Amino acid sequence: MRNHSQGVPGVEIxxxxxxxxxxxxxxxxxxxxxxxxSSYLNEHPEALEDNERLEFLxxxxxxxxxxxxxxxxxxxxxxxxxxxxRSALVRTEQLAEFARxxxxxxxxxxxxxxxxxxxxxxxxxxxxxxxxxxxxxxLDQGMQAVNNFIEPRxxxxxxxxxVLNKEKDPKSILQEWAQAQGYGPPVYRLLTTMGxxxxxxxxxEVIIDGKACGRGVGNSKQAATKAAARAxxxxxxxx
Numbered sequence: 001m002r003n004h005s006q007g008v009p010g011v012e013i014x015x016x017x018x019x020x021x022x023x024x025x026x027x028x029x030x031x032x033x034x035x036x037x038s039s040y041l042n043e044h045p046e047a048l049e050d051n052e053r054l055e056f057l058x059x060x061x062x063x064x065x066x067x068x069x070x071x072x073x074x075x076x077x078x079x080x081x082x083x084x085x086r087s088a089l090v091r092t093e094q095l096a097e098f099a100r101x102x103x104x105x106x107x108x109x110x111x112x113x114x115x116x117x118x119x120x121x122x123x124x125x126x127x128x129x130x131x132x133x134x135x136x137x138x139l140d141q142g143m144q145a146v147n148n149f150i151e152p153r154x155x156x157x158x159x160x161x162x163v164l165n166k167e168k169d170p171k172s173i174l175q176e177w178a179q180a181q182g183y184g185p186p187v188y189r190l191l192t193t194m195g196x197x198x199x200x201x202x203x204x205e206v207i208i209d210g211k212a213c214g215r216g217v218g219n220s221k222q223a224a225t226k227a228a229a230r231a232x233x234x235x236x237x238x239x
Contacts, residue, residue, distance in 0.1 A: 013107060020102045023149055027140050032109070034136035035129060037119070039111030047109070051132035058135030062090050065147055069154055078237030084173070087180035088161045089154060096126035098153050104129055170229035174206070177236065183209045186232075188225045191215070204228045 105120035204224035216227025
């Protein structure tokens with residue numbers, strides 16, 4: 001695998017990118033900038049700009065396109081489930097996987113230290129670079145070009161996400177939702193224990209961001225916490 005951290009003309013990067021993605025950039029310097037990490041800029045003053053502004057733009061473009069794609073792809077799905085799926089599709093690990101699919105890591109322009117410390121394999125850096133490439137593609141060719149590039153990847157990824165989520169219990173799904181909203185993990189509090197010793201039932205309350213938001217009853221504490229999580233998911237439109 002070639003290492004580009006020492007600098008490669010824009011035409012070579014553009015050719016390699018086209019070979020791996022079938023996308024032809026009109027503005028090769030824009031593509032190069034999208035692959036330029038700040039560590040490279042620090043060591044190569046001739047490079048005019050890193051990819052942080054493009055990353056900002058790409059993040060916004062992805063949020064919109066993924067939301068619109070899910071809205072059209074799943075017309076019967078409720079808002080809570082759409083929100084969860086969008087969060088899963090644009091999370092750091094998933095975008096890093098998209099970057100790996102086109103071997104974006106080997107094309108990134110990194111400073112020597114960042115390169116030697118494994119930057120080409122780091123999820124956060126791969127995710128940021130992928131977002132920057134999306135921002136650059138939007139500026140170069142518009143929203144439809146970005147949609148054509150990202151849609152096949154979304155189709156494959158969403159199928160895997162849906163299959164995996166069927167195997168998850170309500171507590172795991174609720175924790176993912178809470179994290180996506182910027183909250184801490186849900187807290188479960190036992191409210192009451194009812195019934196005789198041989199046939200007890202438990203009532204549990206789930207608390208998110210300091211607010212009680214769901215209750216559940218079960219014949220064990222574990223079953224009651226799952227029921228409480230499920231009650232909150234139902235209120236969010238997940239079930």
